[in-house]
Amino acid sequence: MNSIKQNTQKKMIIDTDPGIDDAMAILLAFQSPELNVIGLTTTFGNVPTAVATRNALHLCELAGKEDVPVAQGLLTTLRGVVKLRVADFVHGSDGLGNTNPPEPKQRPIDLSGPEFLVAKVQEFPGEVTVVALGPLTNIAKALELDSNFPKKVKDIFILGGAFFVNGNVNPAAEANIFGDPEAADMVFTCGANITVIGINITHQVVMTGREIEELGKCNSKFGKYLCKALPFYYDYHLRSYNTDAIYLHDPTTVVAAIDPSLLTYAEGVVRVQQEGLCRGLTLFNSTTKKWAQPTEWCNKQPIKVAITVDAENVANLIKARLMAL
Numbered sequence: 001m002n003s004i005k006q007n008t009q010k011k012m013i014i015d016t017d018p019g020i021d022d023a024m025a026i027l028l029a030f031q032s033p034e035l036n037v038i039g040l041t042t043t044f045g046n047v048p049t050a051v052a053t054r055n056a057l058h059l060c061e062l063a064g065k066e067d068v069p070v071a072q073g074l075l076t077t078l079r080g081v082v083k084l085r086v087a088d089f090v091h092g093s094d095g096l097g098n099t100n101p102p103e104p105k106q107r108p109i110d111l112s113g114p115e116f117l118v119a120k121v122q123e124f125p126g127e128v129t130v131v132a133l134g135p136l137t138n139i140a141k142a143l144e145l146d147s148n149f150p151k152k153v154k155d156i157f158i159l160g161g162a163f164f165v166n167g168n169v170n171p172a173a174e175a176n177i178f179g180d181p182e183a184a185d186m187v188f189t190c191g192a193n194i195t196v197i198g199i200n201i202t203h204q205v206v207m208t209g210r211e212i213e214e215l216g217k218c219n220s221k222f223g224k225y226l227c228k229a230l231p232f233y234y235d236y237h238l239r240s241y242n243t244d245a246i247y248l249h250d251p252t253t254v255v256a257a258i259d260p261s262l263l264t265y266a267e268g269v270v271r272v273q274q275e276g277l278c279r280g281l282t283l284f285n286s287t288t289k290k291w292a293q294p295t296e297w298c299n300k301q302p303i304k305v306a307i308t309v310d311a312e313n314v315a316n317l318i319k320a321r322l323m324a325l
């Protein structure tokens with residue numbers, strides 16, 4: 001890779017809990033000439049953090065990207081709670097559709113995920129894009145470690161939340177936000193340049209059963225690899241949504257970071273319900289009403305919330321890149 005090309009590429013850190021759609025997103029990022037993936041940080045959600053780290057290392061090795069550092073993130077939520085309910089029914093107990101990936105040869109680096117995030121925005125101020133594909137614990141911890149993190153990071157693209165639609169863990173909450181609502185609320189209101197892609201968007205970007213078969217038949221290494229893990233993810237969608245297609249949550253978020261113009265956005269303050277029945281609910285203030293009394297949404301920095309997507313072109317880009325040789 002020559003330095004001219006590297007200079008025009010976005011420096012990206014992917015915070016991830018692989019996860020089948022995370023695996024698609026990571027391989028897509030590696031296949032994208034616009035991106036220079038400078039590291040992966042791992043979190044819990046689809047799998048426990050230790051499994052996420054193993055899978056992140058494995059995916060780097062599969063892609064011949066052993067030089068990409070993997071930093072293990074926090075094992076618990078910001079409040080120290082171990083998330084017992086991992087999504088093995090979505091991704092299999094190994095996170096990769098029960099395909100039993102080989103033990104990676106590489107090890108995670110000595111820095112923790114949050115320490116790595118802080119170090120990289122310090123090294124490249126205004127240049128690092130963070131793509132967050134799991135609960136937001138590592139990013140929130142990075143905010144605790146460095147209060148200037150929001151100013152130093154270029155932007156943060158977050159897969160999370162359900163805006164004007166039901167959640168996927170329960171009618172109120174989407175899985176990543178539900179995984180650590182306190183962290184999510186901290187991140188959404190931290191003042192950084194944030195774009196949120198919720199399941200109101202990602203449920204429109206799909207790969208059908210037939211397309212999964214085509215992925216397996218093509219000669220691409222990533223396509224052949226993914227089509228072994230995808231049937232598990234497909235079965236979950238068939239069972240849960242009665243649909244002959246999978247939702248491309250995490251890859252859509254990587255595409256948004258590559259080309260934000262494929263989506264449209266509304267700007268407003270987002271807060272997260274912390275307790276009770278609707279714990280994990282994302283509530284976007286879309287009104288311009290001047291409230292009679294100050295609200296918990298006042299005096300916070302607005303963020304961008306995706307409201308429409310060019311689903312066909314986003315899905316086509318994902319498929320083309322995963323099928324590329």
Ligand SMILES: O=c1[nH]cnc2c1ncn2[C@@H]1O[C@H](CO)[C@@H](O)[C@H]1O
Nearest residue numbers: 019021087090168169174175176249
């Ligand atoms: O029902 C579910 N429970 C938990 N996690 C889920 C479920 N459906 C999808 N995901 C995972 O959570 C993120 C999107 O919310 C995606 O990473 C997806 O793989």
